[in-house]
Amino acid sequence: MSTIEDKSRGMVSERLADELREDILKGRRPSGARLGEVALAERFAVSRGPVRAALNLLSETGIVTIVPNSGARVRVMGRADARALYQVRAALEAEAAGLAAARAGSETAAQFGKLLDQHAGEIAAHPEGAYLQGVGDRDFHMVVARMAGNPIILRYLSRELYPQLSLLRLKHRNVTGRGARALNEHMRIATAIADGDSEVAGLLMRRHIRNSWTALEAQLSETAEDPE
Amino acid sequence: MSTIEDKSRGMVSERLADELREDILKGRRPSGARLGEVALAERFAVSRGPVRAALNLLSETGIVTIVPNSGARVRVMGRADARALYQVRAALEAEAAGLAAARAGSETAAQFGKLLDQHAGEIAAHPEGAYLQGVGDRDFHMVVARMAGNPIILRYLSRELYPQLSLLRLKHRNVTGRGARALNEHMRIATAIADGDSEVAGLLMRRHIRNSWTALEAQLSETAEDPE
């Protein structure tokens, strides 16, 4: 079917990276799968140059690991990786929440209200756990990250940590009905940000992510494959 | 002279990246300088393939900016970039200090003592400000980052934030005798870490970096080139 498909704007290597990222994050090409350059080049009807560039791009985001002279594979996320990920996430998102609070304006509360109402509707429609894994939860966190006004934080979160999170969640689909609790925590964070209370916003965000980690860790324990 | 020089192990692209990074961080190839692929390829007697790979590597670290179809340049760090950098640094290093404290053992205090004694000696030898810019200050922060045991934090700090810091400091050489004060702050942080006091360690580290930013910001104001 699709050789490289639709949008012909931009560099081939970036379109390739987009395709591959979607493949990986959608569950095709499972963790550990080889990503041979020749195979990919044939699959997308393109030479090996752009393929290499695309693989390098994806290795930056952390969803692909490249070992020199051996090749690229879809990253396998272990328990230690997940823990490290959530630690960094807690630090960066707490900072982001604090910065966002410091920059909050008079219209901030209304914006958050609209967004969270929408999320509440989605949760009501899908009562059991569709919230956390979809784009819903990330939306809130992305909004906060953008509000922080720090391009480095935004880049780390959107380009590296969140893709890795998606990869991590591929195997632990049902994030047991934490949706309602998460939404509640989001609302409290939003209030603190809108109030301009940096300290509380950062604290609540940190706690929120810690709770998220606790829930995920329990799941990791259930489906325990390997001790480490 | 040197074509690619000495160590012939490893990939050409990585050796190239090392050479270029050193060139940039040593002050040759000033901010904004073009990094044409053909020129670099001839300069290092190598083809354009590895040059492209090396430039991509350096753009990941943030000391080179690449605009598609236009080329690569040494990054120009503005005031906003510096502020964002120090914000992220504060968040990540505070987290690292806290994690390090949580993992501290009985030998930690002795290790820090040895390191900081050495730093004190260096400061005594070079009373005016050689401390902060050299490898000395970074050494302490690197030790803390390693102690944290979080590979993501370590990678961000060593591979991205610190190179950018070096680039930023290229134009503001003399970090007015903050050496002694910085060392004092380091000692207090080390004590907190060795005591296993995560909260205080994180707090002190955050304050330490905030102080560092204040000092740098003053210098940026003095040599104010552009309003932004």
Place this chain on the structure above:
DNA sequence: GAGGCATTAATTGTCAACAATTGAGGACAA
């Protein structure tokens, strides 16, 4: 039969030529 070593097929790293895009410079018209 098991372990170690040379050989070989497969894959990645590098090269040099080709295609496409960009930005500058100049000519021309208003």
Place this chain on the structure above:
DNA sequence: TTGTCCTCAATTGTTGACAATTAATGCCTC
């Protein structure tokens, strides 16, 4: 003189062939 358009040189993006490294296969020795 100024603004616009066109042309062209320079640079990046892509391609396919060549070299080097790796990992597995089979053979030989113990």
